[in-house]
Amino acid sequence: MGVDRRRRHGDDVRRRAVALIGAGVSVRHHIASIAPLERWCREYRAGGAEALRPRAKGRPRGSSNGPAPAATREQELAEQLAFLEAKVAYLEKLHALQVSRSRGATRPRS
Structure with a gap:
């Protein structure tokens, strides 16, 4: 069985990292590359702190109206x-x- 080595950073870590964007922030919060920081900053500028909250994953549930x-x-x-x-x-x-x-x-036939 494989081990999932991808890190999943919570919205509080994302907000702190965006607020502290600068030297050493990726080391302090164990962020492997600058790419997530750049994406988080872009999302923060576009939508504020709410944009850094985790989004629902998977297929959305169907309507709760019941059967046709x-x-x-x-x-x-x-x-x-x-x-x-x-x-x-x-x-x-x-x-x-x-x-x-x-x-x-x-x-x-001819």
Whole structure:
């Protein structure tokens, strides 16, 4: 099993580091590189102290409205009607194609 060696700095460390930006701040707070300090400063300038707070991770939860209401009888019948109409149209086109092919097969090819 691997060990996660990435450091996760809390918002209080981020705020202190931004406030103390200068020589030795990365050593004092065990920050490996200047990149996070630069990003934190940029975020602090853009959004203040609130921008340094940890953000929620992962996929957001769905709405708490509950399941969708069941379809009414009329809606079910409308869906069934649309399906059957599409099926009939498909079968009519298939039949027309079969008829045109059978007529074409009886004619001699030139």
